[in-house]
Amino acid sequence: MDFYGVELSSRLLLGTARYPSPKILEAAIRASRTEIITVSLRREGGEQRAGQAFWSFIRELGVRILPNTAGCHSVKEAVTTAHMARELFGTTWIKLEVIGEADTLQPDVFGLVEAARILAEDGFDIFPYTTEDLVVAERLLEAGCRVLMPWGAPIGSARGLNNLFGLRAMRAHFPDVPLVIDAGLGVPSHAAAAMELGYDAVLLNTAIAEAGDPVRMAQAFALAVEGGRIAYAASPMEPRDMAAPSTPVVGKAHLT
Amino acid sequence: MRILLNGTEHRLAASRLDQALEALGYKGAVVATAVNGRFVPTARRPTTPLAEGDHLEVLAPMQGG
Numbered sequence A: 001m002d003f004y005g006v007e008l009s010s011r012l013l014l015g016t017a018r019y020p021s022p023k024i025l026e027a028a029i030r031a032s033r034t035e036i037i038t039v040s041l042r043r044e045g046g047e048q049r050a051g052q053a054f055w056s057f058i059r060e061l062g063v064r065i066l067p068n069t070a071g072c073h074s075v076k077e078a079v080t081t082a083h084m085a086r087e088l089f090g091t092t093w094i095k096l097e098v099i100g101e102a103d104t105l106q107p108d109v110f111g112l113v114e115a116a117r118i119l120a121e122d123g124f125d126i127f128p129y130t131t132e133d134l135v136v137a138e139r140l141l142e143a144g145c146r147v148l149m150p151w152g153a154p155i156g157s158a159r160g161l162n163n164l165f166g167l168r169a170m171r172a173h174f175p176d177v178p179l180v181i182d183a184g185l186g187v188p189s190h191a192a193a194a195m196e197l198g199y200d201a202v203l204l205n206t207a208i209a210e211a212g213d214p215v216r217m218a219q220a221f222a223l224a225v226e227g228g229r230i231a232y233a234a235s236p237m238e239p240r241d242m243a244a245p246s247t248p249v250v251g252k253a254h255l256t
Numbered sequence B: 001m002r003i004l005l006n007g008t009e010h011r012l013a014a015s016r017l018d019q020a021l022e023a024l025g026y027k028g029a030v031v032a033t034a035v036n037g038r039f040v041p042t043a044r045r046p047t048t049p050l051a052e053g054d055h056l057e058v059l060a061p062m063q064g065g
Helices: A022-032 A050-059 A075-089 A109-121 A134-143 A164-173 A188-196 A214-233 B017-023 B042-047
Strands: A012-015 A036-043 A064-067 A093-096 A125-130 A180-182 A201-204 B002-005 B008-011 B032-035 B038-040 B055-063
Touching: A012 A022, A012 A214, A022 A050, A022 A214, A036 A050, A036 A075, A050 B055, A064 A075, A064 A093, A075 A093, A075 A109, A075 B032, A075 B038, A075 B055, A093 A109, A109 A125, A109 A134, A125 A134, A125 A180, A134 A164, A188 A201, A188 A214, A201 A214, B017 B032, B017 B042, B017 B055
Parallel strands: A012 A036, A012 A201, A036 A064, A093 A125, A180 A201, B002 B055
Antiparallel strands: A036 B055, B002 B008, B032 B038, B032 B055
């Protein structure tokens, strides 16, 4: 799998928020075998310096960092945050979120396309948090995105893949674009389903962070992602409406 | 001079961004800055003046999804 020229073997991207402790976060990152973690930026107090400790912590993990623009509701906010993230984290990668609606945290796809165009022209490698809308996806690609990240379901909802048909259509429509399901996954079977559809990767946070045992859940997601990907590569059989006996009928004894 | 640092009012003698950050306790900290909603890269802090009522945002790495 290749994101902006970077070869990756893990197909699980992991968020770093809401874990019970840094120790559990680190153990979950290891158990998930992820190579990319998402991070954010927030106000730093001159005295407390919580961000400095977190910065030291993530630098020692040895994984690639994908900063986000979470919480941004306008193009200006998202673009400014992206610039601040590029300097802070020393990466051109940005998970671009422009939120349009507070209840569902649905992307503002109009603002998203506009922000993507501005940032692409400025040399960013954009991972846009979008919907499964094919026209928006086309616009994002035209703007310069080389990866697309449609939602599975609203962020933190644990609903899984809300629109299987739409996601399947998106995969079929963009066979060569790396597609990542971002947000809404709750259990490993959701991740496996995404991979079986042919998605290149999944990005999740809350499903692991808020599990009773985040480290074991991270391991479970890692296995599900791997299993789903292998299943996709193995070409699953087509579903059918009627039964078809798996045991051969030929040679069956007459016992009536 | 009165400025808003991360939404809270502060009084400062410093008139440049680099001086203000030092006075506010950020010396050596890994932070990104914006003044009145515009990103100010580290290299431009010494040449960025601050004025009465400016909004200064100082951001650092944080957990995120």
